[in-house]
Structures are given as structure tokens and as C-alpha cells.
Amino acid sequence: MFVELIELLRCPRDHEETQLIASAVRSEARHIVDGLLGCPVCQAEFPIVAGVVRIDEPPPTPHEEPSAEMAMRVAAFLDLTDSRGFALLCGRWGAHVDLVHRLSETRIVLVNPPPNVPPDVAAGAVLTRESIPFASGSARGIALDATAPARLVRSGVRAVRPGGRILAPATLRVPDGVAEIARDDQMWVGEKTAASHDEGTPRLVSIRKASRG
Numbered sequence: 001m002f003v004e005l006i007e008l009l010r011c012p013r014d015h016e017e018t019q020l021i022a023s024a025v026r027s028e029a030r031h032i033v034d035g036l037l038g039c040p041v042c043q044a045e046f047p048i049v050a051g052v053v054r055i056d057e058p059p060p061t062p063h064e065e066p067s068a069e070m071a072m073r074v075a076a077f078l079d080l081t082d083s084r085g086f087a088l089l090c091g092r093w094g095a096h097v098d099l100v101h102r103l104s105e106t107r108i109v110l111v112n113p114p115p116n117v118p119p120d121v122a123a124g125a126v127l128t129r130e131s132i133p134f135a136s137g138s139a140r141g142i143a144l145d146a147t148a149p150a151r152l153v154r155s156g157v158r159a160v161r162p163g164g165r166i167l168a169p170a171t172l173r174v175p176d177g178v179a180e181i182a183r184d185d186q187m188w189v190g191e192k193t194a195a196s197h198d199e200g201t202p203r204l205v206s207i208r209k210a211s212r213g
Helices: 068-077 091-101 150-159
Strands: 021-028 031-038 045-049 052-054 086-090 107-111 124-127 139-143 160-169 178-183 187-192
Touching: 068 091, 068 160, 068 187, 086 091, 086 150, 091 107, 139 150, 150 160
Parallel strands: 052 124, 086 107, 086 139, 107 124, 139 160
Antiparallel strands: 021 031, 031 045, 045 052, 160 187, 178 187
16 A cells, blocks of 8 residues: 555544554555554554555455456546546456556555456555545545445545546446436446535536547
């Protein structure tokens, strides 16, 4: 896990949002490879093993083959246009991370990635069952998995900054706090709304595949 992202991790337990304290056992090139995260409030501890933050053990994510088309959609719909900030790819979306990196310099954190995706291809990786442990408003965008439980979806939306993008399969209900801006038969994309934002709901448009010429 990239050290600058460690500073944005928060305890997932049910109390006020609290920064986790990191203790590194092994570090390489500004990444904590092995170590321990601790909460100063509830005393919970979460290991970092081979670069992966282990909050708790999620159900296994199925194998997924990388797709250039899906990577292009992720980079475009999450608006990954520069190197600022980071984005979260949950579940099967993580299969496309290497191809996304060819299109964007934005740092990517994987949440419950498929077994065929090594964690070192991303800026970090997290295994978690119900909560994405990042500070509120810290991520520029997130791609949610179709099988994500409701609590994980809520924590993922909370982690995205106002105006940030949320991408999800069409089968996943648009969560509260998200304004849908585009949809096709496979997926939808929305923007996180802000309490002070009163400019109206963005216009709904259709998603069309890019022509190949």
C-alpha cells in the first residue's frame, strides 16, 4: 500500500471516523509491503500482508479476464484524466487495472480483486467484507461490483468526494447520494451529490460504444 494512501485509511468499526496508525515491518519504494494498522479508539488491528490491507475476509471474487474496452470505459466514465488523487476498483473491475494504467496516471486501489490480479499492479489493495476503509471524500471515483453488499456500497459512496464519479453494473441500484448521468444495458455512471449542491440533476444520456475505425 502506497504510504500517502495509508494516511487516508480510517477504522471501519462503528465509531467516529478515526485515522489508522501504521507500523511498517517491510517497505519498498514508498509502499508498505508488510506491517500493521491500529485504531487508537477501539484498539482494532488490521495486518498488511504482501501489500494488501486485510480488514476482514470477503467472499471470493471470480476470475475475470482483462478487457481493453472495459478499461477504456473505466478510465472515461470515472474521469481519470490526470494523476491527482486515487480511484477505487471493486471486485471484478480490478481485473482491468493494468490496462487502465495504460490510459491514465491516476493511482488505483483494488478492493477485493479477482485472484488472477497481483496486488503490486496497483497503488494498494484492500480485502474487506462490508466497509471500504477510506476517509470520507478522499477518492476521486469508484467502480462498484454487482455483488457488493449494501453497507459496502454506502461506505464506497461515502469515500468519494462530492462531484466524483461512481460506476456500477446496471443490475446494481443507484444508491442514495448519487445522481445518475448515463446508463446502458450493462452499466450506469453517476456523480456523488453534495448537501450544498442545488444546481439540479444532471441530464440523463445513453452510453454508446466507441466506433472502431
